[in-house]
Structures are given as C-alpha cells and as structure tokens.
Amino acid sequence: MTNRYNRHTILSxxxxxxxxxxxxxxxxxxxxxxxxxxxLQYLAAAGVGTLGIVDFDVVDxxxxxxxxxxxxxxxxxxxxxxxxxxxxDLNGDISIIAYAEKLTHQNALNLFEQYDxxxxxxxxxxxxxxxxxxxxxxNKPLVFGAIYxxxxxxxxxxxxxxxxxxxxxxxxxxxxxxPNCSEIGVLGVLPGxxxxxQANEVLKIILELGNTLSGKLLCYNALTLQxxxxxxxxxxxxIQSVLKDKDIFHKKVVNFNCxxxxxxxxxxxxxxxxxxxxxxxxxxxxxxxVESLDVTSIPLSELEKNLxxxxxxxxxxxxxxxxxxSIRAVELLQELDIQNCFSLxxxxxxxxxxxxxxxxxRGKTEIISSK
Amino acid sequence: MHIKVKYxxxxxxxxxxxxxxxxxxxxxxxxxxxxxxxxxxxxxxTDFKVAQxxxxxxxxxxxxGQDIALLPPFAGG
Numbered sequence: 001m002t003n004r005y006n007r008h009t010i011l012s013x014x015x016x017x018x019x020x021x022x023x024x025x026x027x028x029x030x031x032x033x034x035x036x037x038x039x040l041q042y043l044a045a046a047g048v049g050t051l052g053i054v055d056f057d058v059v060d061x062x063x064x065x066x067x068x069x070x071x072x073x074x075x076x077x078x079x080x081x082x083x084x085x086x087x088x089d090l091n092g093d094i095s096i097i098a099y100a101e102k103l104t105h106q107n108a109l110n111l112f113e114q115y116d117x118x119x120x121x122x123x124x125x126x127x128x129x130x131x132x133x134x135x136x137x138x139n140k141p142l143v144f145g146a147i148y149x150x151x152x153x154x155x156x157x158x159x160x161x162x163x164x165x166x167x168x169x170x171x172x173x174x175x176x177x178x179p180n181c182s183e184i185g186v187l188g189v190l191p192g193x194x195x196x197x198q199a200n201e202v203l204k205i206i207l208e209l210g211n212t213l214s215g216k217l218l219c220y221n222a223l224t225l226q227x228x229x230x231x232x233x234x235x236x237x238x239i240q241s242v243l244k245d246k247d248i249f250h251k252k253v254v255n256f257n258c259x260x261x262x263x264x265x266x267x268x269x270x271x272x273x274x275x276x277x278x279x280x281x282x283x284x285x286x287x288x289x290v291e292s293l294d295v296t297s298i299p300l301s302e303l304e305k306n307l308x309x310x311x312x313x314x315x316x317x318x319x320x321x322x323x324x325x326s327i328r329a330v331e332l333l334q335e336l337d338i339q340n341c342f343s344l345x346x347x348x349x350x351x352x353x354x355x356x357x358x359x360x361x362r363g364k365t366e367i368i369s370s371k
Numbered sequence: 372m373h374i375k376v377k378y379x380x381x382x383x384x385x386x387x388x389x390x391x392x393x394x395x396x397x398x399x400x401x402x403x404x405x406x407x408x409x410x411x412x413x414x415x416x417t418d419f420k421v422a423q424x425x426x427x428x429x430x431x432x433x434x435x436g437q438d439i440a441l442l443p444p445f446a447g448g
Contacts (some may be wrong), residue, residue, distance in 0.1 A: 328416060
C-alpha cells in the first residue's frame, strides 16, 4: 500500500499531498470502449479514489483489437462490470462503481452530481451533447476525447469559466453524416493514445499541475504525428441557452433525424420492386462490383456534376461500401430538391451476398418442386 | 494572398490531401469557403469549423491569416 504510489510521491510536483488529492477525487467515465479503457486503466492505477463507469454495452470480439481491459473470458459480458472486475485486480484500494445502463437525460444530472470530474469516452454525438449539457448544468469539468480512423481530438470543457463543447460545435451534425468506428474502422492504438491524453488531463486538473487543454482543442494525427492546438473561445450566448433549459433537461429525449431515417431502406425490401435506378456512389476502383443489378455508377465526389444521369421518373436507390456515402448522396439530393431518393442500409458486399443467396434459395426451391 | 489550407478527418478524405496552398484575393473566410465549395462540392453538406492562425473563428471573419484549417467533429470513441 505505501509503495504502490511511490513513483508519484517521490516526484516533488506530486508528493504525498498530491497523491492524497488523487485519492480524494471522484471521476466518472462515460463509455468503457476504446477511449474509456485506457482512461480507466491509468486513473485506477494512479489511485483515483472513486471511479464510476457508465456503459450499457457488452464486450464483442471486435472490441478486443483496442479495448484493452477486456479479453476472451469477458466476451458477452457488460463492459462496465467487466472493466470493474479487471480494475479491482489492478487496484483494490479504490472504489469502483459500475453503471450497466444507458446515460439518459433522466439519469445524467443525478449521476454527475456525485462526481468531481466527468470524462467523455462515448462513440456517438447524441451522448456527447448530453454529457456536455449535463456537465454545464451540474458545473463539472469535462475531459473530452474523440477519434476518427487515424486522428483524434482532445480538450477540457466547462473548466474555470472556459468554453464548452457547444462553443466549438454548437449542434450535433445530422445523423449518419459522420461515421463512427464500427462503421468505418479505427487504428487500434489511436484510442490508446487519445484516452491516455485524457487521463493526463484528469490528473493535471486534480493536481493543478501544468496547463490543461481548457480553451484549446488538440488535434492529433497518428500517421503524420502532427499535433495542432487550436484556440476555442467561450460563447456566453450558447452556454446560457443550455443553462436556461436546465429545469426541463430531464424531460428531454434524444432527437433523431426523421427525414434521413425514413430514407434508409434494406435491399430485401426493394428487390421485388420495379422502376428502380440503383446508383453506386463509390469510386470506380472499389470492389466488389454488384453485377447482378443494373447499376449506374456515379462517385459521390462527382454527383452534382452528373445529375443528368439520375432518372427523375424512377425510385433512386443509392449504395456504397458501408452505407455512409450513400446517406450523404441522399442528403445532397434532398437539398437539391430531388425527390424519391433512398439509401441502402447494407454495403456493397452485403448486397451482393443477399442477392446471391436469394438466387441460391430460388434454385433450391425449383429443384425441390421438380421432384 | 498566399494561403495554406489544412484539412482534418473526413474532409481530408474528400479533398484527398491534408493541406494545400492557394492564391486567394477575397476578404472573408466565407468567400474562401465558396471557392473551396466549388472545388470540393461535398463540403456543402459536411459540418465543420474553421480555424484561422490556430484560432477557431466564425465564417464571417475577415481573412487575415495565412493558416486556415477545416475541422469536422469526430464521433468515435
């Protein structure tokens, strides 16, 4: 016990006094995923007195490429609970509380009140804005981190009168316009780097050491190793507009973009329909091709230049590799007031498989009926 | 004016480069964005913020800096 934090306490900048501050701090981490795992691991190791973990999701084998608190023995288990079990082995001297539930407008304020610092390790905009607004209302500092493929963003919000996430990006982008890791992939080590930077910001806030990223957004690129630090100003107007709704905050529900939701369809539901134009918005080199459909190829980057290729008399069905670019195509055409556009939920490979399975099933039926 | 524009995240995927230099004679950030829109049409439907000389600014800001960055929000965690 006395030796556990020796490498901290022998630093003159921390000492026993600083270590006691760490032990007396309560930190709540939202999301025990790619970012949450390294954040939790370092904060538990550092001896943060109380660690809360919010995650409703379960461990999937595709998480193990980057979510370092889990292993094959925890597959299928709730992430908050599995993380707690692992962290209790790492440090039994701290208190770890697992919340195996979704963060909502209904439970956020009460939960945040019980902690000193909130850390955002979530993977979607709805929860990020919920976390930010709840931090503003409960007046808690927020250590923010977010990733995209090989790039990450880190900042500290709502700290010492600094800006909030909404001062940077006032509103959530339209659903589907920004893909997440499960849709597009991520370099496994990237959340390790960004999450560790977040843990570092938490410790600097607790110890009042150095300069935090309050009022600054750090942008990190793992491929070029370029670090940019951009200044963010506090917008009093934006912050007050969140605070004025604090009494109705708990009644809110997450808004979904209905227009885009209704434009999403599955390949199964339209294969029997006629008068359809299938449009592949991938670049020409992308595989696999879907030869079994009559497809018009218009890369998303050239869509506006090729509006004449779009048949106004037909129902337009867009697809791409994962279903992201096809949504953008539909959004773009909706803005240009071109009606009857839909985006397939499935990517090209899945579409190809579904169609070939259908042909196979039909073949089987024919053989059976001919007997 | 000689301007260096940096692209982040999914914007760099659209422009297929992380930065580029261009000559520009307009007055406002919004005018520069119009030029970039005509070059990369997909920017019209992408949410992003602009930083001028490492400071986030509104689109109506006067163009004074030579370092411009287009910054989209990231969702992933």
